[in-house]
Amino acid sequence: MKKKYAFKMSVIGGVLISGLVSCKHNRRENVNSEIKSEGDHIHSPGSSDPRSWKTPLNLVDIFSPAQESTRITLIGEIERIYLDNPSDVWSAGTIEVSGMRVLIPANLVIQLPVQRYTLQELFTNARAECVAKKRSGLALADDCFFERRGAVATILANRSSKGTIVAGDVEIAKANEFVTGVVTYINHDMGYFYLNGIPGSESAGLMVRINDPEGRHSLQRGKGCDANAANCSPDLRFPVDADNYTAAFVTGYPMCIPSLIQTPARSAQGTSTLTLVNGVVSGNDPNCPYNARTASPLTIPVPDSRHFAPLKVGDSLEATGNFELIADVRFLSAHTLKVHSAPTTSPGQPDYLTLDESVWDVAGFPGGRSRSLFIGFSTENPPRIDLYRLAIDPTDNSQHEVPMGSTVGNPATVAGGLPPGNIFRMRFRDTFGIGAGGKISPCVHLANADLTGCDDLGTLDETQNFKIMSPISREILMRTRNKRDNPDLVSFDLSGQKATNGEYQSPVGVEHPEFVEINLNRIQTPYLFSGEPWNLDRRLGPQGCGDERGSCAVSASLNPFPYDGGLDPRVQIDGGVPVPQAAVNHIISGYPYTGSTIGPLLPWQSIDVDSTALVGTTSPVILQCAP
Numbered sequence: 001m002k003k004k005y006a007f008k009m010s011v012i013g014g015v016l017i018s019g020l021v022s023c024k025h026n027r028r029e030n031v032n033s034e035i036k037s038e039g040d041h042i043h044s045p046g047s048s049d050p051r052s053w054k055t056p057l058n059l060v061d062i063f064s065p066a067q068e069s070t071r072i073t074l075i076g077e078i079e080r081i082y083l084d085n086p087s088d089v090w091s092a093g094t095i096e097v098s099g100m101r102v103l104i105p106a107n108l109v110i111q112l113p114v115q116r117y118t119l120q121e122l123f124t125n126a127r128a129e130c131v132a133k134k135r136s137g138l139a140l141a142d143d144c145f146f147e148r149r150g151a152v153a154t155i156l157a158n159r160s161s162k163g164t165i166v167a168g169d170v171e172i173a174k175a176n177e178f179v180t181g182v183v184t185y186i187n188h189d190m191g192y193f194y195l196n197g198i199p200g201s202e203s204a205g206l207m208v209r210i211n212d213p214e215g216r217h218s219l220q221r222g223k224g225c226d227a228n229a230a231n232c233s234p235d236l237r238f239p240v241d242a243d244n245y246t247a248a249f250v251t252g253y254p255m256c257i258p259s260l261i262q263t264p265a266r267s268a269q270g271t272s273t274l275t276l277v278n279g280v281v282s283g284n285d286p287n288c289p290y291n292a293r294t295a296s297p298l299t300i301p302v303p304d305s306r307h308f309a310p311l312k313v314g315d316s317l318e319a320t321g322n323f324e325l326i327a328d329v330r331f332l333s334a335h336t337l338k339v340h341s342a343p344t345t346s347p348g349q350p351d352y353l354t355l356d357e358s359v360w361d362v363a364g365f366p367g368g369r370s371r372s373l374f375i376g377f378s379t380e381n382p383p384r385i386d387l388y389r390l391a392i393d394p395t396d397n398s399q400h401e402v403p404m405g406s407t408v409g410n411p412a413t414v415a416g417g418l419p420p421g422n423i424f425r426m427r428f429r430d431t432f433g434i435g436a437g438g439k440i441s442p443c444v445h446l447a448n449a450d451l452t453g454c455d456d457l458g459t460l461d462e463t464q465n466f467k468i469m470s471p472i473s474r475e476i477l478m479r480t481r482n483k484r485d486n487p488d489l490v491s492f493d494l495s496g497q498k499a500t501n502g503e504y505q506s507p508v509g510v511e512h513p514e515f516v517e518i519n520l521n522r523i524q525t526p527y528l529f530s531g532e533p534w535n536l537d538r539r540l541g542p543q544g545c546g547d548e549r550g551s552c553a554v555s556a557s558l559n560p561f562p563y564d565g566g567l568d569p570r571v572q573i574d575g576g577v578p579v580p581q582a583a584v585n586h587i588i589s590g591y592p593y594t595g596s597t598i599g600p601l602l603p604w605q606s607i608d609v610d611s612t613a614l615v616g617t618t619s620p621v622i623l624q625c626a627p
Contacts, residue, residue, distance in 0.1 A: 069565035070524040071512075072157040072165055074100060078150040078172070079140045083119055086134075089549055090538075090556070093119045095170075096139075097153045103166045105558040107538045111171040111507070113320070113335045114241045116543060122172075125237050128228070137235075138172065152176055156512070158526040160563040168529030168562040169510070174238050175322035177332055179206060183315045188274060188281055189260045191220035191232070192331065193311065195319070207331040208319055210247055210257075211239045215495040217247045217308065219259040224329035234324040234333050243500045245354065246336045249309060251379045251422050252354030252504065253343040256308035256494040258285035265496030269307070285310070287494050297343045298381075298422070305345040305352075305379070306491050308499075316340040342422060345379040350491045350501035351482045353378040353385060359509040360472050363531030363569035363587045366518040368577040369431040370469050371511075374405075375424070376478070376504075382414045382421040383407050384481035386451065389473045390505070391591045394539035394555060397546050400591060401477060402453065404428075404468055408481060409448030412439045428469060433577040435460040442468035463580040470586040471533045474541045478504045519574050529562045531569040536588060536602040557603070 076098030084106075085091040092106040109116050117125065122136045130137035130144040140150035156169040181195035184205055197205020210218045213230035217240065225232035233239060240246045245254040258274055258281075259266075266272065270286030284290055292309035294300040302309065311317075321334035345351040353376060360372035374387060386408065388401040405426045407413040415423040429440045438444050442465050445451075447458035454464045483489065483502025493499040510532060515522040534541030537555040545552040567573060570584045579587070590599040 069161055069526045069563045070159050071527050072102075072155075072159050074098065074102065074153065074155040074157065076153065077140060078138055078153050081119070081122070081136050081139045083123060086120060086123070089118050089120050091118070091120045092559070095153060095155070095167075097155060100165065102155055102157055103164060103560070104170065105166055105560055105562070107556045107558050108167065108170065109534075109538065109541060109543070111169075112237055113173055114239060114246060115237055117237065118549075122237070127235055138174065149175075156527055156529075158529070158562040158564055161565075164560075164563075166558075166560055166562040168527055168532075168535060168558065173322070174235065176320075177322055178318065178320050179208075179332060180318040181206070181316070183311060183313050183317065186257060186281075186311060186313060187223075188258055188276060190222035190225075191218040191257055191259060191261075192224065193257065195317075199313065207329070208334055209234075209331050210337065211235065211321065211333045211335050212242075212247070213239050214242045214497075216240065216242050216245075216493040216497075216499065217255060218257045219261045219263075219494060221261070224324075224326050224331050226326050232326075234326055238322065238333065238335050240335050240337075244504050244506060245352070245500075247334070248337070248352070248354060249339045249341050249343050251342045251344065251377045252352040253302070253305075253345070253379050254308040254352060254493070254499070255311050255337065255339050256288035258288040258290070258310045259494060263495065266494075267496075269492055269496050285494075287492065287496055292343065293341070294343070297341055299344075301344045301346040302349075302379075305343075305349045305501075306489075308491075308493060309343050311339065342377075343379060344381060344422065345482075347380070347482055348486060350489045351379045351480050352501055353380075353383065353478060353480060353504050355476075355478065355504055355506045357509075358476065358506060359511050360469065362472065362510050362512050362528055363470075363579075364513040364528045364567070364573040365432070365579060366513045366515065366522075366572060366574035366576065368433065368572070369429055370466060371430075372428045372469060372508075374426045374476070374478075378422050378424060378480065380422070380480060380482060383424045385424060385478050386449065386481070386484070387426055388477045388479070389468075390475045390477055390542075391473055392540050392542070392544070393591045394537055394544075395552055397539055397542075397544055397552050399475075399542075402468075402473075403446055403451040404453070404476070405442055405445040406449030406451060409450070410439070410445055428465075430462055430465040430469060432462055432466075432580060435462045436465040441465055463582045466580050466583045467586055470583065471589055472508070472510065472531075474532075474534050475505060475507050478506075513573060515574070522574060525573060526564040526567070527562065528564055528567055528569050528573070529558070530564060530567075531587060533588065533590070533602060535561070537590070540590065540602075555602075 074097050080096040083093040090107050093104045095102050104119050126137045133144050135142040135144045137144050138151035151172050151174045154171040155167050157165050157167040159165045183193050184197040184199045185194040192209045194205040211233050212218050213233035215231045220232035248254050260274055266287050272285045273283035274285045275283050288310045292302045317339045319334040320336040321332050324333045355376040357375040361370050387405040389404045391400045391402050407424050413424055413426050415421050427440050428442050430436045441460055443454035443459050446453045480502045491499040491501040512527050515525055529535045536557050538544040569587050572578050588602045592599050
């Protein structure tokens with residue numbers, strides 16, 4: 001199952017590097033000249049020594065004198081990617097971002113906007129022309145794509161006392177194009193639309209295609225399509241989420257583009273009468289019916305919510321993705337679309353929801369408390385949503401639902417008690433030495449919603465509440481009571497396939513301790529990546545083993561582990577009120593860990609990595625950009 005992901009981070013006290021956009025084209029030419037002079041091996045997987053690399057921009061000297069381990073934060077353009085072992089799906093490697101080389105440890109899973117990939121999979125799942133050249137198509141030095149720029153990487157890493165920078169969290173976006181506007185034209189035959197152009201015309205505006213390889217929301221062909229691609233998807237690594245909808249209205253109701261294309265699966269849902277005569281669309285697509293757009297969406301529910309709701313000319317929306325050039329047609333390939341309308345549903349019919357923001361604290365807890373926050377929207381008013389932490393059994397990578405909170409019986413979670421009630425906000429906090437507040441106590445939430453989880457439901461005891469919030473999991477699941485009470489409800493997408501309703505599975509952002517709020521002498525304290533269980537054992541993260549990712553028989557941590565200076569995640573970093581001692585081992589425990597039960601402890605690591613064999617000094621390449 002595909003997943004969205006974003007991690008929250010603090011850049012104060014770290015090193016923040018971003019690409020120099022004004023030099024982009026000159027830099028591409030310079031890097032290409034290096035390829036000519038040094039040979040094609042410069043960043044081909046498995047055939048290059050990183051010590052031979054020349055750094056286009058030596059913005060930071062990674063060979064400065066030894067010092068204590070510190071945190072490093074990088075946001076910038078990827079210049080090169082090196083893979084140690086192309087035959088190993090969990091291979092380590094190196095990424096050069098904005099002039100800095102970062103070691104990507106073995107067993108790290110990289111976050112893309114929706115998908116998750118290992119470093120090796122970035123190569124094996126690239127576009128065909130990139131695979132043929134042993135390129136990822138994401139680095140500035142690659143020569144298999146047209147945009148003349150590298151993808152954008154956001155990296156949280158630690159710099160060891162010996163100078164090695166090792167990543168612990170990596171997120172890659174092919175680009176950061178974000179566009180808002182009004183739909184001015186829809187091509188129902190080829191499955192794309194235009195924003196901010198001339199109404200009814202393709203002669204102006206921005207062409208947008210949904211990166212939708214499974215045909216959930218659009219049926220695509222023709223202009224700007226690669227005939228060999230699934231539903232014209234230009235890059236399978238950056239699609240929409242096919243199950244937890246990222247192409248949707250603001251309430252989470254999934255959107256679609258009514259289509260002229262006929263298939264047997266679509267015909268099973270009814271005969272389409274949609275026609276196009278002299279550029280004018282008439283009729284209706286029963287797989288994407290116009291009656292799903294009611295006159296007053298917040299007060300008049302969709303009459304039949306089994307089907308997605310159509311995009312219409314005049315709709316306001318926001319689209320996120322990257323530009324692609326296919327057959328000389330340039331367009332925005334969108335992995336996320338939010339239409340600014342709010343369809344609602346009736347009880348007993350399929351309902352939908354979405355998560356807009358989620359984050360929880362990583363261990364270390366210098367503030368003497370643990371927090372988490374979940375904000376989202378629902379087609380039901382008021383939302384009746386249960387929240388589960390997804391615990392993973394490392395022996396088979398199976399997921400287990402651990403109740404954490406609910407809007408049911410907790411009125412403060414719904415729009416702050418104010419209309420419109422389609423908004424929910426679940427906030428939890430456990431203050432060590434004091435306990436949890438009533439409205440933000442997980443145990444109180446569970447008691448009010450008649451859910452299990454705490455040994456003493458309704459208690460404000462710090463230990464019981466901390467056990468509900470720890471260890472953090474990489475993903476959560478939200479399920480509506482409407483879905484719970486009507487488990488056989490079926491939805492259908494634009495292609496006539498069965499589709500998800502009443503549930504939403506999502507990654508959770510992680511917030512590392514921000515010492516600027518605690519102790520200004522500690523703002524360079526390294527990231528405690530050992531507070532994220534999936535770094536101690538990748539099998540505790542989704543797709544951490546099994547199938548093409550190998551056996552679940554043996555645990556595997558990041559290797560080498562991002563050195564944190566020897567900090568134990570079970571010990572509060574900066575003194576003060578400690579973590580509840582009766583629950584402290586939950587931070588690094590495996591499944592199961594509900595109530596008084598605790599699973600096996602994970603081996604946290606603290607190893608200072610020597611950089612000598614990993615990177616070598618080179619002379620800086622000085623680039624000049626025209627004013």
